[in-house]
Amino acid sequence: METWQNLLGFSGYVLGLTRDELASVQWADSIPTLMGALVGGLLTLHAANKTFKGQQTMQRQQLLDMEKAFLQSINSELAMVRQHYQTVIGNEIDQLPDGKPFESNYSVTGDYFTVYNKSDQIGHVRDEKLRRDIIWAYSMMKGLLDSYQTNNDMLAKREQDMKDFRYSSKMVGLLDANTRSAELTQYAETLKTYHLEARAAVDSALESIDETLKHEKNWKV
Template identity: 35%
Template sequence: MDDLLTWFSVCLSGIFAIIGGWIGGSIGGRYALKATQKAHENQKNIADETEARIVKSLLQAIHDELETVFDQYQETMGNRIEALEKNQPLAFYYPLASDFFSVYHGNTFLIGRVKDHDLRKAIIKTYSLAKGLLDSYKMNNDIIHKWEHWSLVFAETQMEVHKIQAEAYRSSLINYAEVLKKMHEDVKVNLKETTRMLALAGIFS
């Protein structure tokens, strides 16, 4: 009888040990899982904060670049094109740098990380219009060069064929001036809207 009680006691002890181990393991596993989840959440929060800082810095730089480049442009050419009278050529060379938009071109891989779809689209549109305007000024510079060339040739030769060439290029300049004025206004309007949207996005806070 004593042997039976002893055996039963040993069995109960073993069962309790197993149950205790299972409960302890379960609780420990649950805390370990929560700790892992918490660590993951912390890492994600840190990654999100880092991403937000990177995008905000990019938007600040874009705002500054757009304002700076346009202010310089307005002083050198914008005021001139706005004051140009109808049926007059823009007979003025616009010196063009190799890259006005170093911030934008150097960070195009980050533009897609701007979460605000409308803001992202506005930025891309403004830069596209601005680059199109600069390309058009290059074309105008080329027409001016050809007009001056044939005007000089006519002055030296007094041949009618050269006069016709010079007048044709001057006529092209007059027509192209209207195109430039329209493109200038489009850039100005889009730039104003984009900088407004950038400010509303909280880049200065």
């Protein structure tokens, strides 16, 4: 009896009829029609479910494709920034003797992190360690460039002190310039530390990105 009631309920769902309406049906004459409607209804439900699952799969794949494209872009940007930095500044700081100031003045005011700064995809990187590595690498590089700007400002102040001494012949200008030189020498050690730490952070992030990208299973639903 319970099975029959369940069948009536499901039949009503498929045919859009209430239980009372179903009960008034002339079953002997209507069974072929009912069975056809049930089969048709089941096929429709199956097709709708398959379509829904297909759409879900497509959406998940699109998210994976977006994440992969973002990581590929970040990988390219970090690699280029590292290479440019090492060529323009890094080699010089590597060769700087201990106890010497960093005398070069490099412009570090440009936007070297276009992909990272203009994208909100970092929050969608699934791997927590990879996400941390990328954020840390960019934070360290930004901090390093800020440090070079600080060094530039110190060089400019020392130059101004020397100009004041040359034009006024006042010893205070020379003393100030010597003080700046001592500060620059001390700050050079800070620069070398930041240089090594930032480069290591970038190398670690690049290694993590490469390791993630090379596994195809990470990019298929």
